[in-house]
Amino acid sequence: MADEALFLLLHNEMVSGVYKSAEQGEVYVPGFLFHKEHHDLQENGRCITKLENMGFRVGQGLIERFTKDTARFKDELDIMKFICKDFWTTVFKKQIDNLRTNHQGIYVLQDNKFRLLTQMSAGKQYLEHASKYLAFTCGLIRGGLSNLGIKSIVTAEVSSMPACKFQVMIQKL
Amino acid sequence: MAVCVAVIAKENYPLYIRSVPTENELKFHYMVHTSLDVVDEKISAMGKALVDQRELYLGLLYPTEDYKVYGYVTNSKVKFVMVVDSSNTALRDNEIRSMFRKLHNSYTDVMCNPFYNPGDRIQSRAFDGMVTSMMIQARQPRGSCVSWLSLGIAEKVWVGALATHMGCLGLKSTGKEGLKGPLSSQWPRRRD
Numbered sequence: 001m002a003d004e005a006l007f008l009l010l011h012n013e014m015v016s017g018v019y020k021s022a023e024q025g026e027v028y029v030p031g032f033l034f035h036k037e038h039h040d041l042q043e044n045g046r047c048i049t050k051l052e053n054m055g056f057r058v059g060q061g062l063i064e065r066f067t068k069d070t071a072r073f074k075d076e077l078d079i080m081k082f083i084c085k086d087f088w089t090t091v092f093k094k095q096i097d098n099l100r101t102n103h104q105g106i107y108v109l110q111d112n113k114f115r116l117l118t119q120m121s122a123g124k125q126y127l128e129h130a131s132k133y134l135a136f137t138c139g140l141i142r143g144g145l146s147n148l149g150i151k152s153i154v155t156a157e158v159s160s161m162p163a164c165k166f167q168v169m170i171q172k173l
Numbered sequence: 174m175a176v177c178v179a180v181i182a183k184e185n186y187p188l189y190i191r192s193v194p195t196e197n198e199l200k201f202h203y204m205v206h207t208s209l210d211v212v213d214e215k216i217s218a219m220g221k222a223l224v225d226q227r228e229l230y231l232g233l234l235y236p237t238e239d240y241k242v243y244g245y246v247t248n249s250k251v252k253f254v255m256v257v258d259s260s261n262t263a264l265r266d267n268e269i270r271s272m273f274r275k276l277h278n279s280y281t282d283v284m285c286n287p288f289y290n291p292g293d294r295i296q297s298r299a300f301d302g303m304v305t306s307m308m309i310q311a312r313q314p315r316g317s318c319v320s321w322l323s324l325g326i327a328e329k330v331w332v333g334a335l336a337t338h339m340g341c342l343g344l345k346s347t348g349k350e351g352l353k354g355p356l357s358s359q360w361p362r363r364r365d
Contacts (some may be wrong), residue, residue: 019253068281072229147249149183149290150187 001033004093011116014054015132018047048135055139056146063144067089076170079148080107087144092116105170109130109141117162130158134166141166175255175272176240177201180280182294183250185209189295192256193309204232205254208234212252215244229277230270245273251280272307277357279303317343 022043066087073079084096088111098110116133120126134156142154151171158164177192192201211234236259245253247262253276255269279300283289286297 057287058292062248064249064281064284068277072246072248122260151249 006035008116008119011133011136014136015051018050019080019132022047024167044132048132051132051135052139052142055136055141056143057139059137059140059143059145060147062091062140063087066067067148073148076150077101079145079150080109083144084109091140105172107168107170109166109168111166114162114164117158117164120161123160127158127161130161130164131156134158134164139165141168145170174257175307176258176309177205177254177256178276178304178307179205179254180276181205181209181252181254182292183252186291188251189300189304191304191308202255204237204242204256206242208244208254209252210322211235211242212244212246212254216246230273232266243269243273245277245282247277253277253280275303275307 067082070082070086073082077155080099080101082089084099088094092111094111094113094115094116096109097112098108100108100110114134114137116137117130120130120133138154138156142152145152145154153169153171154166155169156164156166177190179187179191180189184190187205190202190205192198212231214233215231229245229247231246234242234244234254236242239259241257241259243255243257245255247253253273255272255276257269280295283295283297283300284291289295289297
């Protein structure tokens, strides 16, 4: 099928597109410098939310397609294993390297070589920008889980590129 | 051939329900509503090692004197319910299964449609067309015909195809009413 590079390039453009349109839309009074930083933080938060919501909707559709032919899931752990193996393989062509849980609704998915970050330098230079590139994938996981009936909060952290950890907090109703 | 087809969301409200237009369609809505209990029972029974199938198809939910009700639950907890006429030549199990598979495929397409918000009523024409192909074409008394001019272009093509298909059986094609079933506004929208 299509090369992985296509999605990677599209994703990078998407991130920069969202941030660029936020920049163009913003209106701030240049006199107040400390307000600008606050404003920037807010903008950053808004863009990340936008990317996450995009991922959410895509995740819902993807999960519907991928689980069309699979057997019914036994429990939550089964669903998380499906996400780590089949879902991740279909989207990123590799599996999650490590899945940890405390059996009380918190799962940590560790990917040692996250596809969307491999093209960036492996040092500290772009560490702070990495979170922008993880937002879509967080939404993807959250959307997939929500369609399978699990409400969750997904966050991501990068300690050293290109490894990253996704933390999934299941919300019991 | 089904008499009524329904797609129920995981919060148990209908996303799509269509029945063959007869005098009392509420009866079908009621039947689908009561079958939800049976579906829930079957899903929870699967948790225990009783039925180790882990299949999506649930099979015959319950038979009444005139109709049989079949169920199917997807992994995203969306339920498909189909009511079939009992007096019909006994539809084989794998025919029902293939009808559910077609439903599931069309539902997946609807889900991936970026203009569709999950949780809304399904209004896709492609989905409508697929469901029409599975429903019984209600037989109208000879001599009546639907005004050709009242149909839209897509409907005309559809009716034309049906007419040629049924021509050899000597049945009149039904025309428009099979395509726009009444959407249920009587079901309470329960968003839990």
